[in-house]
Amino acid sequence: MTQAVITPVRAAGRVSALTRRPKFLLGAGIVALYAAVAVIGPLLVGDPHATGDDLLAGPSAAHLLGTTNNGQDVFAQLIVGFRSSLLVGLLAGMVTMLLAALVGVVGGYAGGWADEVLNLIGNVFLVIPALPLIVVAASYLHSSGIAVIALLIAVTSWAASARVLRAQTASLAHRDYVDAVRASGERAWRIVVVEILPNLYPILISQFVFAMIGAILGEAGLSFLGLGDLNSVTWGTMLFFAQNGEALSQGAWWWFIPPGLCIAVLGAALTLLNIGVDELINPRLRVQRRGGAQGDIR
């Protein structure tokens, strides 16, 4: 793909440009709401594992979203799921970013054989199918906590981001201003951290958001297949137990609709956030606002 054209905007200009984008604002609002529920929510609901006498009961005043076939409160599980699912996304997203930045930026800046080797490793990770690999690995690590699942997802998914960062770093490394700093005798690590990294922030953010969506969907999918950490309450494990408890055939929609909806809305919000950032760093994607102008050419 073509490289994103980095427009030199000052940080303040970037932020105000973002807040003028409705897609970005909507996405950011929803994500903020999710974060708030994740922080406060679990303190307000009861134990999500606690069982009661009402089995597979529909929504009522006592159980806002009904109960599971063990009499567990679906609402309590859903709220606790905000925290664990977001944590999986954050952890996996950060580790993915860290690995991608390490491999991509170092390779892109250093060039030469170091770049060749790092690029080779990245390309190998890119072509080895991730999901079957995770399935095989997860089956050896029976229920070992959501952190392990998050790391497993991160280790198998950094390569695509590293590629984008490598290309951008390589292009930045030969700009005039970097050459000037280099000629003044600045050390390599300082050039990377001070001169190059700040120009990569938009791409890093966009890739981080992507990694987060991937990890949240990935955890849900793995848990749904019964390969996640079945002791923790995430939206994925809720769906696994709903599927195994035959919630579908018994018409217990309150058990499997809410967790799926929570994932879908979060995924959509993160996507909106990403579109907002992408439009900012790649002006070609921006839709012209002035009346009449329907496209670039016609």
Next chain:
Amino acid sequence: MRFLGKKLMFYAVALLAALSLNFLIPRLAPGNPVDAVLARQSSMAPVSPEARHSLELLLGVNDQPLWQQYLRYLGQIFSGDLGRSVTFFPAPVGDIIGQALPWTLGLVGVATVVSFTLGISLGALAGWFRRGVVDSLVAGSTMLAAIPYFWLALAALYFLSAGLGWFPLGLGYDVEIEPGWSGEFVGNVGYHALLPALTIVVSSLAGWLLGMRNMMVSTMGEDYVVTAQAKGLSLRRVMVTYAARNAVLPSVSGVAVSLGFVVGGAIVTEAVFSYPGIGFTLLQAVRNSDYPLMQGIFLIITLAVLGANLLVDLLYAVIDPRVRTTAKAGAR
């Protein structure tokens, strides 16, 4: 020729890395496969030392140094011996995979072709007529991509099969029909594949559409498209021959990358629809701690993905001569 050599070299390295991962994961993980299998069986009957030993032989667990085990493992794989399945003992792993593979290839292959063709065409239109009807579909399809695939598939199964009865509730074909090349059987297989295929198309369409649309928008700014328009060529000709033809190039290499995702995604599809393909077999292997079968399937999936990637790399070099001469730096 140097290009070809480099490519072949890369895929050889990738294959060796995959094989090594496949070899190392079970040996780095806590516990050993023999204990895992025995834990399942010992609840039924105590295990004799002989049974344990034969299981160790079967699973390739022994006290040899790691590098000897590794060489033996490589030797077996290159002689085409994938070992025997524990679940379907004594069937060889190769035979079980051979039975499952056609189902996955048929389902995923057709679904991918349909999804790619549809996505590229709609994406080209969306990019050309920006802010038109198709372009507003882009936003909608992006949202669709955020829905967990298995949830979409479950909902489809719940409403369309269980609720409305339009589609069967899973499996590859009705058990009462005799498998064979009869019209009835083939029709029945198609009928069973329809809903799984539909869910794959719906969930993967957005990716193609969005990628093609964005490339189309970029391409339309190029000088040669403007020149073509200035020459007074028909709109259709400029759109298809000049803009779309060049915009589609990154998507072609995307096919290779996505084949990995589609083969991987088929695991979930097959789990939801109990479809007798390779993904469903992999899950059965996982549930039964059938390590030889699990490793054999991972190997086959990897081989398929690597092969597809190599093929598309070569194809790409034919349609876009630039990749043969310049290094691929920056290309996706």
